[in-house]
Amino acid sequence: MPPESGPSSPFVTTETRVRELMMEASDDELLGMFIQTLSMIHLTWSDSFLVPEASFKSNDMATGSPTLTMASYIPYLASIASQTNEPLPEAMQDQARGLLAEAKQDLTVLHKERDRVQSLLDAIQSKCDDMAVRIEQYRMAIALHRKLPNELLSQIFRVCNPERVEVPWALDKPPWTLGRVCSRWRKVVLGTPSLWCNVEVGHTAFDDQQWLSKVSPTPLCVILSMTKEVIRRSGSLPLSLWIASHSNPCAEHYPSVIAELLVPNVARIRDLALTGFFEEIGMFLSLPVGLFKSLESVRLSCMGFRFKRDHTSPPSTTLAVLDSSRNLRSLAFDFRINTSYSLFRLPLHHLTRLEAPNAGLDLNDAFSVLGNCAALVECTLGIGAERGVQYGRDAAILVPELSSLDLRVSTAPHFFTVFRRLILPSLVHFALSFCARKSGISSHQWDSVCTSIVTRSGRLQSFALNCAISVAELEALLAAAPLLSELKTPEVEFPASLLQKMAHGGLVPRLRMLACKVERIDDACLDPYLNMLENRRLDTIPATHIADVQFFNNRGIVGYPRHLRKLCGNGWNIRFEIG
Incomplete structure (x- = not known):
């Protein structure tokens, strides 16, 4: 809308102003004014643009052309265009x-001025960048870490380097990167033996993928040289060695690794x-008794035989090499051993962690x-194996500190007869599995006496069982374990009455993981x-949400049940294991 005319309005429309001038003009001037008005109105869109009031003079209409000042003419012309x-x-x-020519000249001048200013800005920006570098250098010159003593720097480096030193050397990882910062840091790194006493040899040196991709593996002599240099830098501190061999040709020289890395450092090796393959593990086990007196942790992982043999599993062997390891705290191995000879000669009274899932121990030896x-x-x-039950009815087996027990049984008909002798006052995690191929899961039934054994501590948080258990015993076990958060029973199907109690938090109110059997999907x-x-997710139910669910079934999935499809669509984690 056009602005209203009046003393307070700086603008009036062309048509309105023309009317005012016609009223002021004489009769002789009316014709010229009328012609000029038609011309002006013809150039406008009925009041669509504005002309400054001060631009018109009363005699402009008489002469036939309006006289505009330069300040008002330029926007007037721009408005028309x-x-x-x-x-x-x-x-x-x-x-x-004329205005066009002047504008071009002005634009040229502005471009030159812009280039000059831009050049000045670039120069200023360059000086700012240089000054920022100087500021950083000055700040570094007075930085606190320059005042830190070497002993404190050494402690900081130990905290920043929790990983093992890899062989071949990984120069893009600590402690190598720390030593390349400055000469002082390099001296501190080289003077901190604890940075070099945790060594890992083989995961890159003996790499299957490297061999299969036809990339030349690191020569054995180089591996040994690198490892010796790292060990030398560790000074006289205790050593932790992780040595792995794989299937490339370098691993065939494993005796050199044993002779040049282990034997010279037996007094220092703690972990x-x-x-490797059984031939290589056997080289270690065949070392003389009494060498490794300082060992605190041992892990032996067997990958089978390097060369094909008539038998499929390693022969029984002994752990005699560890007999003198009086400080042994952790022992892990995954092959069969001759328990009658060596296991009981180990310093078991200090052992806090024992992992032997494939040892094939005799039932009596295991509980002994x-x-x-x-x-x-x-x-x-x-x-x-089982050579007959040797424990009497009153022979209790107390393991006071045991919090996690995982038993894997392949052949032991009288397993529960011996198991009921256990006293486990600190048990938190329990798992019992039977090998179906050798023992036949259906032949084992959970003993009701064992319920009180695993729940005696009142702290049971996870329970896994793959044999049959009656509904009454299962309910009694769940009622005695209010802190239970993980339950895995792949051979048990829960009745509706038990599920109803679980739904309202009457049983296992803290359960977060459930794995069980279903007859059909x-x-x-x-x-x-x-x-x-779904019911346990209600705000009114005093029970936790079971976020991880797994169903076991032998018949397979037929279709996609509606209710299951709904929950999975809402983001529930529900899995199935068939077979």
Whole structure:
């Protein structure tokens, strides 16, 4: 809308101003004013643009052309050019051309001025960058770390370097990167033996993928030289060695690794982990008794035989090389051993962690080991034979500190007869599995006496069982374990009555992981479980959400049940294991 005319308005429309001038003019001037008015109105869109009031004079209409000041003419001309496509009057053509030429000249001057200013800005920015570098240098010159004593720097480096030193050297990782900062840091790194006493040899030196991709593996002599240099830098501190061999040709020289890395440092080795084929592990086990007196942790991982043999598993061997390791705290191995010879000669009274899932121990030997490990906290045992029950009815087996027990049984008909002798006052995690191929899971039934054994501590948090258990015993076990958070029973199908109690938090109110069996994967079988899961998520139910669910089934999935599809669509983590 055009602005209103009046003393307070600096602008009036062309038509309104023309009317005012016509009223002021004489009769002789009316004709010229009328013609000029038609011309002006013809150039506008009915009041669509504004002309400054001060630009018009009363005698302009008489002479036939309005006289505009330069300040008002330029926006006036711009308004005509942007709001109409009508031709410009001849009287204004020369003025427009003159303004065009002047504008081009002004633009050229502005471009030059812009380039000059930009050059000045670039120079200033360059000086700012230089000054920022100087500031950083000055700040570094007075930085606090320059005042730190070497002993404190050394301690900081130890905290910043928790990983092992790899061989071949990984120069893009600590402590190598720390030593390349400055000469002082290099001296501190080289003078800190604790940075070099945790060594890992083989995961890159003996790399299968490297060999299969036809990339030349690192020569054995180089590996040994690098490892010796790292060990030399560790001074006289205790050593932790992780040595792995794989299938490339360098691993065939494993005797050199044993002879040149282990034997010269037996007095210093505290933690030792060996991964390789049975021939290579056997070289370590055949070392003389009494060498490794300082060992505190041992892990032996066997990858089978390097060369094909008639038998498929390593022959029974002994752990006699560890007989003199009086400070042994952790022992892990995954092959069969001759327990009658060596296991009981080990310093079991100090052992806090024992992992032997494939040891194939005799039933009596396995529980005898538990009885001799007074300080045992974590234990995984493989039981694969039985020479007859030797424990009397009153022979209790107390393991006071044991918090995690994982038993894997392949052949032991009288397993529960011996298991009921255990006293586990600190048990938190329990798992019992039977090998189906050798023992036949269906032949084992959970003993009701064992329920009180695993729940005696009142702290049971995880329970895993893959044999049959009655509904009454399962309910009694769950009622005695209110802190239970993980439950895995792949051979047990929960009845509706038990699920109803779980749904309202009456049983296992803290359960977060559930794995169990279902007869069929359809709405009829799954609905009681899924309803229980949904009900536990209600705010009014005093129970935790079971976030991880796994169902075991032997028949396979037929279709996609509606209720299950709904929950999975809402983000529930529900998995199935078939077979």
